[in-house]
Amino acid sequence: MNHMQLVSKLTAVLGSNQRVLHKENELYAYECDGYVAQRGRPRAVVFPETTEEVAAIVQLLHREKVPFLPRGAGTGLSGGATALNNEVVISLVRMNQLLHVDYDNMRAVVQPGFINLQLTKQIAKENAYYAPDPSSQSACTIGGNLAENAGGSHCLKYGVTTNHIVAAKVVLPTGEIAELGATYGDALGYDLLGLLIGSEGTLGIATEITVRILRKPQAVKTIMAWFDRVDEASDTVSQVIGAGIIPAAMEMMDQLAMQAVDKSNYHVGYPADIEAALLIEVDGLVEAVAAETDQIVDICKQHQVRAVRVAETDAQRALWWSSRKMAFGAMGRISPNYLVQDGVIPRTKLTEVLARIREISVSSGLRIANVFHAGDGNLHPLICYDASIPFETEKAMMVGSDILKVCVDVGGSITGEHGVGIEKINDMHYLFTEAELKAQIAVRAVFNPEDLCNSGKLIPKPGRCAEVKRASTMISQHLETYIKTSHGSNSHSM
């Protein structure tokens, strides 16, 4: 089927040509998501408004063997929504309704394009909220959160997205509609909903999502603590958890990250010479929150904290949180480009891993800021580079990869919450045995037998192992030469 035939069939399904983009100039904005290192032009972008329309489109594309992929707000950080194979992009932004709220049983039903933060805002009048809060929550959609199993600062206490989605209506890659999970209680049979969550758009398209909502805690206290030395901050984190306290959130920023946000609109006034700041939040009943706050302040003092404060106003609390949540964007103030990595380590290895990241920074000549969910050991190293310098983008990617190796070496993992997507698909070969990858591939084939739905993401194709290793050896040989020659000239920027 030629391009215009396809466009006219898609238009026929949607009943309006305003819901089908297919001209080159219209498609530019859909060439990548928040992972900008790789781009791909979609064949078309369609905007369905109902489950039935999604199903009809998928049936058409499945019948015609045209590759496709779903897209939410495009805030993903690993390229999950990038059209590598000239896909038809099924944008879910018009399916943006809050369909139903059951306050008695604390459930809400949303369409996939409904924005994360909007849910919390719309149910606030009943003193309820939705817990998972990725930093992009003011823009990202709950459908995208489902696909990526999104985390967030408050997932330390409340768990990531998979703990909050209880059921979903799904259009499978064949165009069939299935209902997975159970609104109340556990679902029967295999946990296919759990399989869908975090499958990065490769197993189907959720068109109705039922989530757990929570009552707002009676009280919240937010603590900011500044440390001369990063290891004192790390030890504080371990001791708080060791004391049996599970804060709602426990975030850490290092010196370079603080410098960056202090140059942005979220000026907290971090002293230039502290190595680390902790942002800790506790919530619950008034009495418990007061007691936990005292305990945390005590623990900070046992670790030579330079200053520790409890937010006195909502405005102060909001400023502190903005300074953390906008840290990624603030990197633009100190570096022309940056690459955000996402690794996980055992909490007890924080000090060691941060020291090794410093070594990598020194030896590569690239500055690295660290912003992370310290409570659950989820690091976000922000690698500063200048894309206008030849090979520096590749070098930044190599540095990112080296940091992930450090994470794996200490018993951690190569992604905490940003997903695999395109970015880390080749790393899968290093982490899984053949039996394990075979199972992953076979599970994908169950739902996505023709591999039309978001092909080339998350799970590598069989037999690519040797090829990938060869390619990556070539790149690293190139870079080794480059790093050797360029090292001297870059190291002053530390």
Added chain:
Amino acid sequence: MNHMQLVSKLTAVLGSNQRVLHKENELYAYECDGYVAQRGRPRAVVFPETTEEVAAIVQLLHREKVPFLPRGAGTGLSGGATALNNEVVISLVRMNQLLHVDYDNMRAVVQPGFINLQLTKQIAKENAYYAPDPSSQSACTIGGNLAENAGGSHCLKYGVTTNHIVAAKVVLPTGEIAELGATYGDALGYDLLGLLIGSEGTLGIATEITVRILRKPQAVKTIMAWFDRVDEASDTVSQVIGAGIIPAAMEMMDQLAMQAVDKSNYHVGYPADIEAALLIEVDGLVEAVAAETDQIVDICKQHQVRAVRVAETDAQRALWWSSRKMAFGAMGRISPNYLVQDGVIPRTKLTEVLARIREISVSSGLRIANVFHAGDGNLHPLICYDASIPFETEKAMMVGSDILKVCVDVGGSITGEHGVGIEKINDMHYLFTEAELKAQIAVRAVFNPEDLCNSGKLIPKPGRCAEVKRASTMISQHLETYIKTSHGSNSHSM
């Protein structure tokens, strides 16, 4: 391969004939698990002690196309460990070691035959515990808990087994070994560990299980409240949750259940005329627990509670809990036989569903006690019957099935925590569409392509739908006649 050839090959793998049972008199104890309505004689029972032995046995059985299934303590309530196809039963009771505890990161690694309660006991010295606490926790194994995604009284606050297992080494039904999940952080790729948990031994055999352990809460308070009317108890449950409190546990027993336990060794002294008792536990920091206890007592008083008490001693708390946890067994004091059902309903439908269960009891002439996890709407109706009366077992099963239909009608589900196994496999046809069942079957085939591993459990075979419906229509016609003729003679026993 004939029987003795197989036995000698199994013995060769395990290096000792003491680890292979194969004589008829040795196999009797392995004919069923806690679901006694159906039995099946295994071909042999083997007792491996290592992952490698399990893998070698499975490879042998896979090669020879001999059906097999894993078994823990045999406390399951839906027949998951019953040898329907003359299977070789792979008993995991000798793999009963606690392999490693990492208190800094709060992880423990156990073998599958390690007993649930033993974990909490062995880590108590470090002030830690393992949260999921099925009533059978003094006997059931963590491997069995994984297979069934076991719940428990304290799962209201802490979540069921799937929230506590982070990684597992698994022997797949082909004999290959895979590591699923991640000790720290989220695993990459599809959530195959989540798929394994609750798969009732159909996707593989976990041989090493890494679980999250928790610090013991600083304080615990246990509240017992007696209500003249069951709807006042139900409304209390809803209002406690509605107030934003999540108790560690919130259990309810009705009149008949209280009568039964008061006749057992766990005599609490429930007044004969109260309709419902609530057992509520809160845990956390001292101050929070005190505040929540006061709030809960207040809410009880707003609902005409007859008496409400807070346990004053550990002995009193232990007695109250025993009276709840031993309620199933205590049914033997008031009925020659009983059948335990396991349904889930929205919490707000408690009063309505209990009224409908009473109607079913009256119309069937069978007494029904109710013991349940009220906080999450997980009912356990205990249907009393006398197996020596012709057709009464079938009638009890029909009554159980009717109760489950009520649960589904109000938006609930047919199992909360006891699994599907043999017991509810035919109900799957009523709950899933063809597309959904097809996906379940295909996922099973990925791991279990020859269907040798625990065949006939959890996921029905394709095409059995019509057959099942025909059979169940025949039984119900039989029973209808029976109920009509016998109803008068039984109704006095109410």
